[in-house]
Amino acid sequence: QKEVEQDPGPLSVPEGAIVSLNCTYSNSAFQYFMWYRQYSRKGPELLMYTYSSGNKEDGRFTAQVDKSSKYISLFIRDSQPSDSATYLCAISASGNTGKLIFGQGTTLQVKP
């Protein structure tokens, strides 16, 4: 069993749609959760970082963590064509500056 599972998609939505991206993880030792965005042939950039169950909002992005279910989500409101990218969830047992384990990534396309 992989430590973190993510549906690779691809996911295609019309502009303005709400996008839901999800990951599950297997080990409760992972206490830190991140979402990264990666454009083609570029390095990942951090979108959201959280370590507690519940929701964290930043502009159009909301990260949700349910530790009891070992389930994390990223919601994008009012999606834009510029949001088209690959979204990677990452988990860590030692914080954002330690070893990260990435999901496979979900490729998102937002059509104008």
Added chain:
Amino acid sequence: GAVVSQHPSWVICKSGTSVKIECRSLDFQATTMFWYRQFPKQSLMLMATSNEGSKATYEQGVEKDKFLINHASLTLSTLTVTSAHPEDSSFYICSATPGQGGNEQFFGPGTRLTVL
């Protein structure tokens, strides 16, 4: 925000040759740098963790004699792929974390390696 650069951005080499990839933190001192490998349509897989002035820690299944990592200064880490083979063709990405007070891992833009 903090910037991490990689050089070269892409490289093509012949099978059997060695290739060196540089990772630099441009505006902060990086106590720890990480090296990842990403195959097409796959996720980033951690290869090794390097701390300045000490030997790198390799993940299980990564050959330390093939992937040589040197973290000689607080702003530079290098990954050398020795005796490269076509199966080593991949996207290599480094990341760096600042020292005390830092709470984020900053990623470089990646290096595309193609071994012919």
